[in-house]
Amino acid sequence: xxxxxxxxxxxxxxxxxxxxxxxxxxxxxxxxxxxxxxxxxxxxxxxxxxxxxxxxxxxxxxxxxxxxxxxxxxxxxxxxxxxxxxxxxxxxxxxxxxxxxxxxxxxxxxxxxxxxxxxxxxxxxxxxxxxxxxxxxxxxxxxxxx
Amino acid sequence: xxxxxxxxxxxxxxxxxxxxxxxxxxxxxxxxxxxxxxxxxxxxxxxxxxxxxxxxxxxxxxxxxxxxxxxxxxxxxxxxxxxxxxxxxxxxxxxxxxxxxxxxxxxxxxxxxxxxxxxxxxxxxxxxxxxxxxxxxxxxxxxxxx
Amino acid sequence: xxxxxxxxxxxxxxxxxxxxxxxxxxxxxxxxxxxxxxxxxxxxxxxxxxxxxxxxxxxxxxxxxxxxxxxxxxxxxxxxxxxxxxxxxxxxxxxxxxxxxxxxxxxxxxxxxxxxxxxxxxxxxxxxxxxxxxxxxxxxxxxxxx
Numbered sequence: 001x002x003x004x005x006x007x008x009x010x011x012x013x014x015x016x017x018x019x020x021x022x023x024x025x026x027x028x029x030x031x032x033x034x035x036x037x038x039x040x041x042x043x044x045x046x047x048x049x050x051x052x053x054x055x056x057x058x059x060x061x062x063x064x065x066x067x068x069x070x071x072x073x074x075x076x077x078x079x080x081x082x083x084x085x086x087x088x089x090x091x092x093x094x095x096x097x098x099x100x101x102x103x104x105x106x107x108x109x110x111x112x113x114x115x116x117x118x119x120x121x122x123x124x125x126x127x128x129x130x131x132x133x134x135x136x137x138x139x140x141x142x143x144x145x146x
Numbered sequence: 147x148x149x150x151x152x153x154x155x156x157x158x159x160x161x162x163x164x165x166x167x168x169x170x171x172x173x174x175x176x177x178x179x180x181x182x183x184x185x186x187x188x189x190x191x192x193x194x195x196x197x198x199x200x201x202x203x204x205x206x207x208x209x210x211x212x213x214x215x216x217x218x219x220x221x222x223x224x225x226x227x228x229x230x231x232x233x234x235x236x237x238x239x240x241x242x243x244x245x246x247x248x249x250x251x252x253x254x255x256x257x258x259x260x261x262x263x264x265x266x267x268x269x270x271x272x273x274x275x276x277x278x279x280x281x282x283x284x285x286x287x288x289x290x291x292x
Numbered sequence: 293x294x295x296x297x298x299x300x301x302x303x304x305x306x307x308x309x310x311x312x313x314x315x316x317x318x319x320x321x322x323x324x325x326x327x328x329x330x331x332x333x334x335x336x337x338x339x340x341x342x343x344x345x346x347x348x349x350x351x352x353x354x355x356x357x358x359x360x361x362x363x364x365x366x367x368x369x370x371x372x373x374x375x376x377x378x379x380x381x382x383x384x385x386x387x388x389x390x391x392x393x394x395x396x397x398x399x400x401x402x403x404x405x406x407x408x409x410x411x412x413x414x415x416x417x418x419x420x421x422x423x424x425x426x427x428x429x430x431x432x433x434x435x436x437x438x
Contacts, residue, residue: 003296003297003300004149004150004153004296005149007153007296007299007300007303008149008153010303011153011156014226015227015228015229017226018226018227018228018240018242019228021225021226021242022226022228022240022242022263025242025285026285073285073286074285075244075261075285075286077225077226077242077244078225078226079225079313079369079370079371080306080309080310080313080314080369080370081307081310082307082310082311082314083307094310094314096310096313096314096317096369098367098369100261100286102286115367115392117314139317139318139365139366139367140365140367140392140394150295150296150299151295153299154295154299157299157302160372161373161374161375163372164372164373164374164386164388165374167371167372167388168372168374168386168388168409171388171431172431219431219432220431221390221407221431221432223371223372223388223390224371224372225371246407246432248432
């Protein structure tokens with residue numbers, strides 16, 4: 001890849017992740033499913049203390065995420081990506097992140113406010129970039145009881 | 147436009163919006179006026195429940211914004227832009243955003259902390275990009291009474 | 293420099309600053325030292341009311357920062373960079389920022405939550421960009437007593 005192709009790939013991956021966040025917080029589940037590769041893996045086991053939280057494929061990922069936050073007011077923000085294009089069809093990246101969740105009355109907790117990093121890989125399929133793997137690590141998580 | 151012109155336009159629009167935020171929060175009203183096209187429209191009607199909040203042209207926009215926040219300690223941050231260059235002189239974009247406002251003693255409320263998205267269009271005039279239209283939608287707004 | 297070299301330099305500087313944040317918050321002091329030019333100057337005198345807070349060179353910078361926050365849970369985020377490449381080996385930039393610090397029991401204060409801007413210069417040495425000077429200005433700082 002030349003310098004321009006590399007820069008274009010980085011911009012496309014930034015917009016892919018922007019779409020991930022926007023669809024997640026506006027609960028656009030069709031759009032959200034569309035950011036993942038067919039065999040994508042989401043590893044949120046850090047959120048569950050290692051008890052589950054890993055799933056594969058857009059359908060399973062959407063089912064898990066939707067089940068967890070459909071009724072929750074969520075804001076997820078991503079910052080300062082470090083994206084490395086490792087071949088014309090593969091890339092990896094780290095994103096700083098912050099999320100703010102607020103449950104409705106009767107929820108398991110009142111709110112969660114967290115900070116951390118997404119560690120991701122990406123794959124280009126027929127010219128378009130998709131998220132291939134996503135793992136979340138945490139710097140800090142604050143919760144309010146229900 | 148070729149790939150390089152497109153990437154350069156995206157970077158210029160990102161820096162245009164960065165200037166919007168910096169001038170807004172440092173109360174640099176001359177700089178702030180300079181980010182808008184002559185016929186720019188700002189639609190903040192979501193903030194007012196649809197009662198006003200729409201204005202046109204840099205002078206009217208600065209008057210409205212300055213009147214609302216000149217004495218308010220403000221922080222506005224923008225995240226993960228999805229910018230689409232639709233022609234050599236037009237573009238559109240969505241930005242995730244967060245704002246934190248704190249009023250002085252005697253203000254109508256104590257503080258506001260909000261999250262949402264800016265939906266924008268841009269125009270290039272004599273080689274420079276300007277904001278042409280800006281509409282704010284909200285995911286969540288928290289306020290503290292005075 | 294042509295348009296592509298300029299865009300590549302901007303992306304490299306964004307990733308340099310991303311590394312600054314990630315290494316700072318994960319307490320990767322070797323990685324953190326690696327983002328600074330040999331004669332880099334960090335000016336955090338706004339944090340100290342002008343009493344100190346200026347240091348020079350990666351070793352002194354890491355010593356100061358590490359001494360201040362090694363035991364502190366920190367999150368630093370950077371937003372909407374305005375980076376201007378002023379020559380093939382020099383650049384300058386402004387970043388919006390937010391930081392959230394929480395001290396352990398017995399610390400001087402309980403927490404600090406701040407907002408402001410980094411004003412920076414960069415230097416390219418043997419093909420790689422480094423932070424040459426970093427100055428922090430504040431829009432707002434909130435603290436909780438111990």
